[in-house]
Amino acid sequence: MDEENRLIVNSESTNLLKELTSSIETCQRFYFSVAFMNFSGVQLLLEALKEAEEGGVSGKVLTSTYLNFTDPKALEKIREFQNIDLKVFVTDQTEGFHTKAYLFEYDDYYKVIIGSSNITQSALKSNVEWNVEIISKQDANFVQQVIQEFERLWERSQGATDEFLFDYKRYFQNLRGIAEQNAIFEKPAYITPNSMQRRAMDNLTRLRSVGEKKALVIAATGTGKTYMSAFDVRHIRPKRLLFVVHREEILQKAKETFEKLMYGFDLSFGMMTGTRKDHNADYIFANISTLSNHYQQFSPHEFDYIIYDEAHHATAESYKKVIDYFQPTFQLGMTATPERSDNHSIFGLFDQNVALEVRLHDALDDGIVVPFHYFGITDIGDIDLSDLSVDDVHEIAKRLQINERVEFIIDKMNFYGHDGMKRKALGFCANLDHARYMAEQFNQRGLASAFLSGDDSSEVRQKWIKKLEDEEHPLQFIFTVDIFNEGVDIPSVNTVLMLRPTDSPIVFIQQLGRGLRKYPQKQFLTVLDFIGNHTKAFLIAIALNGQRYYDKESLKVAIASGFAHLPGATHIQMDKISAERILEQIDQEKFMSSKYLKEQYFEFKKIRQGAVPFMLMDYYRYDGAPDPVKFIMKDQTYVNFVAKAEKDDQLKLLLADDLFESTLKWLSKMLPIKRPYDLIIVHYLLKEKTVSFQQAKREILKWVKAVPDESVFHALRFLNQEFFDTREKNSIPKLYVWSGETLSRTDVLEELLSHPVYYDYFVDVIEYGLFRYERNFGAESYGVPYFKLYEQYNMAEVALISNYEKSHSSFRGSGLLKNGNEYFLFVDLHKDAGIAESVNYNDRFISPTRFQWETPNQTSQSSPIGQNIIKNEEKGIRLHLFVRKYKEIEKGFREPFIYIGKGRTIFYSGEKPIEIQLELEHQVPQQLYVELTEKI
Template sequence: MGINKEHLLNAYEHGFIDRSTEKVGHHSPRIIINSNEDNVLSSMLDELEECRSFSISVAFITEGGLATLKSTLHELAKKNVKGRIITSTYLNFNKPKVFKALLGIPNVKVRITDKEGFHAKGYVFKNQHYTSMFIGSSNLTDAALKKNYEYNLKLTSLDNGAVIQHFNDQFDALWRDSAPVDRAWIKAYEEAYIEEPIQRKVLEVIEDRSIYQYRNATSPVIKPNVMQQEALNSLDQLRQTGKDKGLVISATGTGKTYLAAFDVKHFKPQRMLFLAHREQILEKSKNDFSNLIGESQSDFGIFSGNKKTDEAKYLFATVQTLSREANLNHFNPDDFDYIIIDEAHRSGASTYKKILEYFNPSFLLGMTATPERTDDTEIFSLFDYNIAYEIRLQQALETEILAPFHYFGVTDYEKDGQVIDDTTALSQLTNTERIEHLIAKIEYYGHSGEILRGLMFVSNREEAHALSSSLNMHGYKTKALTGLDTQHERQKTVQAFERGDLHYIITVDIFNEGVDIPSINQVVMLRQTKSSIIFIQQLGRGLRKHEDKEYLTVIDFIGNYKNNYMIPIALTGDKSYNKDRLRKSLLSRNIISGLSTINFEAVAKEKIYKSINTTPVSRQSFLKEMYVYLKNKLGHVPTLLDYHKDIDVIDPTLILHKYNHYLEFLAKIKEIELDIPHDSHQILTFLSKEISEGKRVAETFLIKTIIKGPVEVEAFQLEMRKKGYRMTDDTMQSVLRVLTHQFYTEPDKKKYGEPLVEVIGNKIQATHTLMKTLENPFLYEHIHQVLALSVENSKAYNQSSALTINQKYSRKDACRLLEWDKDEASTMYGYKYKHNTCPIFITYHKDETIEETIQYEDQFLDRNTLKWSTRSNRTLQSKEVKAILKAHGEGAHIHIFVKKDDDEGTEFYYLGQGHIDYDTLQEKQMNSGSGKPVVMMNMIMEKPVAYEIYKYLESSI
């Protein structure tokens, strides 16, 4: 699509001359500063994805910085889009490995300048119609592009602009005078390379990579990290309230073992028992406790199959050994006043329960990264439902406790249109072509650090051994480990791996937990994601910090698996199972914190998108599974508000969309027997379907008010205004039409039964039907829960306005919130003008194969401009069109609602008001002149469309 010269001039007038100008401008110049909402990387990737060529000149490049671009560069290579990079060897900052990685990118040429003082930071992306420039302070490092406080100016130029021409001339001259990077140059650089010392505070890392110490002349000082300090405070507060059990939920690598040691040191028990399921965990944990507590080595002992030091003050025991009758009876029930259960999600097993039922500690601490179980075992009751502290992956990344990661969702091997799926035979999984495909990907996406230390997760034992054999034949040093290997064999393999004698350990599921190898710098997933729990466990194997790596590379081979929708759930931690949020997360640049990035190759992204669309997340069995988990976690039947508060379970609106109300759902899954009057059922249905989402909270507050007694209309309006809520006389009448059911269609009136309120004179009061329902304590409590949920949901909406930009609404919602007399959703279709408002509903089908000259679909020309067409068989003289044009000119509001596809349900994103650009009005014939006429025009958006939504709508998936 071309760029309008006038609009570009207007944008520059706004950017450099007069910010108050109301002229329509596109591609405004702007300063980009890394923040939670935006960063240099996001804006740069937008331009890189669409460019025809690119030129980059930067002094410094890191492996992590290059990794952030690799997935996009891979897609550009498929389109034969090429680029040039000029960099330097200034201060020996760029490591030889970076140049090797650059050489492995087929569509990028690299040259080295020896220009003295070279410190340039310029990124130029040439599009078909314009060129974008980023000039500022960011080198090609992940920190500079995503985290550091940097200033970068983004400019847009047409080809004949002086600035871009000057840049191109300077770049070309520098390119001619620079040396090409090839294997010979890299070899020479590698031989001469000496890493320059960087003056900084030396940060030593001890065995638990989430704990930092400053080395001084005497001995290391071990201090709790941010997560540990907060957890220690929570545990102390828990005990002060008289609790004697607590569960800490903490992401892998965040230092659970040291947390326990810190708490034990503070608690000062007479004796402590540490329980784990593997002996190597005991050895490491004993050493960690000894390092931190600092008492005599003789106070620390192990009780396992090989060692039985039963008199130690701090005893570390395997569950398998201690749970044996003879061993257990060797101890008195009161021997230990502090007991710790490592990997507490296992504590539902009979061996754990046997030990816990035998001993009587003063305090019991459970630690786990994944309290959710895939085997329906419930553990929360063992700790009296006391969750002392909880930190998940996103939080740990935000606080920089873990190493950042770069995730690459890549397309698995494909041949003759067939991609790896659930039924693929072993011979296909390990054939020569797939192995070559695998090697190409792991070499392209690479790893941080000099020595490759990777974990590969595969589907079964046979595949693990066959893959290991194939990779060894290709020059890799690998070893397959499965559940059939002895503990000794596992330990020996891990030791060889840590020494650098192995490139990969290939395994099925035995390394999901209980293995601490901080040096892992690459995780390869060659199996379908059946569980977000297992995904995070396997990802977590590489998230511990280590001095030899800056980040973890995660390469996930995505085939035609029905559970692909689990991938964005696992990566984002968003377990609401809201399909819309999952779709958007595939396109968002900022869904993961810190330096970490999530990248998908195009075909892999489409496979996940398809899985999201086809997965029935509202099926009863799945909703029941979520219900059981939350019930187990809380220790009681969860309320709707409990769902809303808990990040680990579904959004409660999923239940209310499928069932008339929550009590009906509980009855369906046989949790309760429901026998309530029909009119009470109708009231619950109305509140659940129409009020619970809180899109306008005035109805909710009016119901809460009249339950206590009648209220005067003016008094209620005044109270709403004091709270800052929208409350005009028209709003008040709209609220009353909703609660008296006058707003609704006849089918809805029949469904919802008697109204909730009645108006007598200037007073509003509850109807007899509502008050009679409230006499039932069970129903009274549930109605209050629905209203409480509504209040919580309402916080996501701007209650001082009728509609909230970027939130979703149905056609019925629009009729109600725009204060129409009736629900006219069934006759609205694409748009309707009424009551001085014109809502426009657009289903956005983007098809880049359609020529622009015959493209009549509604389409955003950019984030500020919507090209819109009326219904067919309309002209500028049509009564309907003339009414809209005239009314808008006199101040009537046009509201734009958009969704990407009909599969997304009945709700649309509200993108704000649009203003007709009268200069663009035109009549056109559809279907190249043979069809009926339409009126086309541009709508100028009152506010630019939000970046993430715009990208989502414009994406081709």
Template sequence: MKLITNSSNKNFYNQFTSLLQSCKAFYFNVAFINYSGLQLILNDLKKCEEKGVKGKVLSSTYLNFTDEKALAKLREFDNIELKVFDCYSTSIGFHPKAYLFEYEEEYKVLIGSSNLTSSAFKSNIEWNIKTVLKKDDLFIKELFSDFNSLWSSSIDVSEEFLSSYKKFKTEQKSIENFSFKQEFKLNYMQEKALQKLDFLRNNAENKALVIASTGIGKTYLSVLDIKQFNAKKALFIVHREDILISARKSFETMIKDRTMGFFTGNKKDINCDFIFATVQTLNKYYTKFGKQEFDYIVVDEAHHIASKSYEFINKYFKPKFLLGLTATSNRTDEVSIFDYFDDNVACDIGLTEALDKSLVSSFHYFGIEDIKELDYENIDLNNIKKLSKFLMINKRVDFILEKMNFYGFSGDKRRVLGFCASKEHATFMSEEFNKRGIKAISLTSEDSIIKRENSIKKLQSSTNELEVIFTVDIFNEGVDIPNVNTILMLRPTNSSIIFVQQLGRGLRKNSDKEFLTILDFIGNHNRAYLIAIALMGKKRFDKDSIKLSVNNNFANFPNAYIIMDEISKKRVLAQIDSENFNTLKYLKEKFLEFKNSLNLKTTPMMSDFIHYDEYINVLDFISYSKSYEEFLCKVEKNEEYNRVCEDENFLKALRFIQGLLPIKRVYEFALLKYLILNESINLKEAQNYLTKYLINVSKDTISHSFRFLNEEFFDSAQKQRVLKLVFIKENTLYLTVDFKRVLEDKLKKEFFLDSLNYGLIRYEKEFGNIDYGLPFLKLYEKYNMLNIAQLCNFEKIHSSFRGSGFLKYKDDFFLFITIEKDKFTKGAKYQNAFLSKEIFTYSSKPSMSSEKGDGKRLVENKKFGVKLHIFVRKFSHVDKKVQNFIYLGLANTQSFENNKPINLKLKLDTALLDNLYEEFTKVIEEE
């Protein structure tokens, strides 16, 4: 007997589908079946039908919760008998949740709290028991006796029943439901951003940027912060007039004591408290307002702020606070958006975080093996003309329609966005769909904005016949179609970023849909693994973590179901295995993919990668080439980059700065940025400046950072490799003559500031402004041994702060543990393993004895007041690249045995997260 719950590495769904795939018959007795749950097992039910595995499904009309659409779909299967228990005729409630799977000699039974719904499968708090019973077991006989009794007294699901039930449910919906008006409740993004905005203003900052997907409450956030700021007069700027109307409605629902007006081509309400303006009109008439007239200005779609049409904001208006809202941090006109907001990012929410916090709609992704006639073996995915011709075949259209009809959708009307390879492909698809009786159109950049907007309105309408929009070069970002319930990926994935952007077009929450359906037609092209990378985002640690998630149906996504058929799954896993993520060929492809997917006309700077670090890590380029700029010289034809990289001092300085990335404390980078802009900084100035980044600023750590930058903790080899950037005189930090000379070159200075900004903004994303104490360690963050020397304020040469998995500083012991031994790992005879989420084994250094010195303090750490800090990695190297350690917090020695080495059992203060436990303990089975 086994308890089945939903967690980040296991769930009821995986148990359920495993049994359904292997049984010889099945019997379901379940109160509620809705389409969100049924859709997720359609593939398995189809396989049962093909194998001749028969089933009986009994549900009910209890509380009208069972979907008529789900029952209708079940009736399509020839191998399934379907009945419902009529709760209204009998006046009896019906609430069982039992699933019986028959095998040759036994039954495997799931019984507990889970209905056949998507939330019960994976995200709800559910308790279910799995048990295995012989066919002559008394309990099994009792179950079937009761099931057969209920079955005989239930109704066959006929067309007549479905029609009657649907009509009844429709009439029930038309009755006005009870509602209770509650105060507006902040979501995760809004709460996080409001706290940071308040912090920034308390430290004299007057502008900030919010980066978050469409539909998760950025406009409401601006209303809330304007209230928090207590602005008397505010300006809200957009680039499209239709956005103004919805923005004003958002403000009116929350602010009742201010007048509100428009400033557009047709209307100019200049005397209102809150003015909603289009940038086009404001650009012509901004002098109608005083420079300091607005306390607070909001710029929507703020990634456009560097363009000429927004120039007046920076040169004319002087608000007390400027807030930028955007779904992307893409640069325009060769200028970083971060520069315009003084690198103040109030929040930056990516897809995986938005899903984890339920900020977006849940989705059901189906990776489907494409038709066998499509062989990508000799197809260049970048040759769009050839690829389009390859995809434009009628058999594939029929296959796509077959899968659309099979999987269905959430809601009353199908609303589809189909992403194609080219304009020709989009036109072909719309024509073929119309021939088959499904109203469709193609939309591309050649179509007018008016046509695009009218088409979107038709798609959203419940009465218009338009069901599908096929597109290629629009809708990747920024377009808001709330009730889209189906996304079709109709070309091979060649960019994880574009894949996620397209997926995001359907993720806005909306009452017309319960979930988004994504149908991705995966061929045998050699880039299919990008899908897994895109879907994993920051949840991946290395290749193993990606493979674990693929094998586990991405169980660690609480708000999404990601299902690949077996052929697609094997193809993705094989590609992940064979791909080396650290070759120049791979890194160059990733770089060009990034540049092309964002339509960047100029070379991306490091800060351009920050919002996309779930999918591409600029530090991989640095790791390969020692600096980002040297990597650019390898992949871009640019004489200016080649020129600056000929300067040895420039490279020595750049390698030092970028070699510290990702930074684990903010002090050094903040001080360097201040120095580049001001040439000197004393201890008091440093303390004032650092309050922008941290709640608590440590004077001791400032002094240590001064000395670190002054190279006092560098060994002789390090000093030869890097340029000395600063010197200390009378407790003041100054730039050296050599570094000032390098900074005289405008492009070189831009590169240094970009490196520092990247480090500072990424640090804020990962650490916020929290003080983690000394040593400055955050749970589950990644570290190497040299990081620890810096974070302890270690006052000796930092390269000496190394060891064979064991370091110490005063009463802090740092244990660095590699789980899987390989040819790179010294001391492969050590046995380190997790026995549970709290208990793990650890072998000390061979010289340690439990009777004296560090060994005695280790085995009796509580008695001696020693803190044991635990750092773990699974492998020392992946694709020949050294892996960092994950900090798991503090532990205490529970027991020990033997000497030289000592074998210990340690207990973590904080139990491992489910996904980390799986990462460290589960072995990937090779095919």
């Protein structure tokens, strides 16, 4: 065979971990030589190493004590494998050890990987690493040199004996203690914002630049909201600041954060608590219970900047009177969740200005929480849940309470291990009986455990939490049901056990999040999920996917690729049985059926303690909530969907007003919006009777960084129904009139807005549309046409966002649509999901950077359109490519197209149609390329 070389880097499409695991599983023998390894990396290789052991594949692993980076826990774990010999090269001050090489032996060749990666989670998955893979004959000179050098180092190295590990472990722990005592002092000037904090500050600056005085930041616990607010305060330097908190225990920490960042600014810092009243301090940190009784001692304009931490409490009466009293130059709210138990919205208190929203997967991407290693494990065969509803909690819990399962869970925990010296685990159970059972069984086996319920007081919970966090206390496990889903901060948790069927992506994400808080020396969270044969196992995939808006194809690709699109060192691994079971369920499930949508709705209602989610914004506030636009697609308006689901006569009576219903249908049909200008203007005209061009532009600039004048005018004319066809004009009420200078409300809209309930529903649709837009697109300006790469669009949306000035309904039915010099190519990669795969179609991806397309049948090379396509660069024609895998994935529901970007013609042939090859401006991401080109 010829020698083959390949560069391996960590990217969206591949990483060193994939290459190592596949090589371990297929080789006959392997040899590793790395400068250091830690448990975060070893854990990712465990499954492959176990399969190698069971398959009789042996290996040698060589590492070193160089710079004392090698984790003794990693050595102990490797030593458990009977098929692996382990040695350690002991370095000294004169000789280091810096090899990173992986050698795999096959029948008649070797695979050698040499480069920059040690065995750590970051090196294997997310760091910028270069590793060269060389495949060569067994007798090749290079391979023989590598083997000889490995054997030379092997002979010089120390066996990983009990005595060696005991000494090294003690030395390593002492070294860690010294390192913590000698922490480097950081000057305030050296402390810089993380990516989340920078984005929030940029957006706050933009909002203030257009005259806004209020804003809200939504970010998960542990993502650095307090530091973010302190950075913003340091940036604008208000003379007087008020920082308001709900819980007094976090008051001192907030004050210390600001003192650290504002060091040397000649400011005084004070507190307002039950025992302390520093009225004259420049920056005052107050708890709301004290402030609500003393706020009138200050003037309404006393403070330039007021921050409300835990702002989801801000609709409570104690907060509301304080907020209404003070008139600061700027007001900032911060919360981990904008959901209120009394269902009152806090968005209005901050003028609907969301400066930033950071949900779980954003936090992972930004590196502001620790990565997690998720292992989906097929539950023992003796437990059959296939005949049970996920709501039959009592029977599920009963069937889960068997000793064999307890032993199985403990065995898997011991195999996968955990980060850190002491295991600190939360086990989420089916009900309280199940939690009590698990704690009792673990205690009987010498694993110190407790169980907690909603009936336990806050004091009792805190007592057990402190025991769990205490390195010296024997407690390792707290078993519970749902009480730790939100609002409980246990930063040192390093293990989460999912011990019940997942019945809600929301709850799954909340429980997962309990272990993701950063903590000194904590590198990752271990998540063990015991997946049974219950009918809703596929909900796990929806939760892990991290994308609220999904279809069958994207879910199947995510599972098949091991959720490769997730950021950083996060790792998701399902065993083969679980993955196949979930893929089969996804194939069978009809995501747009009335049955499935109602199940989603009622499950979401259950999460809200039975409160009916009357508004779309109720969904916006939960990470992992179902997509309510699918409810709209089913029944034209969300109100109609709820009216049917709840059999609500009052809602049905509302919809009996044809004017209200047709207006709500029109607004709802815009969702999810892809251009915000139109709804921003509609939102403004809920309160104002007219809007001028300049006022409209100013309002738009609150949401985006820039907007072309032509697009503002187009939006004003669109709302004047200038681009509606006859059917649309007959079915959609005339709500606005454009005079050429101002857009005004009509009498029809005045009448509708006089009805307070109608008004609330209009506001809800508009605000949901705008906030969802902000989440997906941010504040970037995409120009004209207003396209974001790899976003989904239908043809009518393309007409709108390209400022098309004729009837938008004419944008349909053809594979090529035009707006001036903008040519839009709409392509179905598979013409019909039911047609045999053997049928050959010429519209296809040749590679991630090249696409082949056939023009409409009557297009000749000599025609004006043909010439424009063939010579598109020369003639200034921009070719925009939109593709979808199938027209329909589920019957009756058309799939949108995905915007692939612009392309240029590099080859053409044939007549009527012309076969065109386009070189794409942007390489299609590997995950999307696989989704579009492969059948899973």
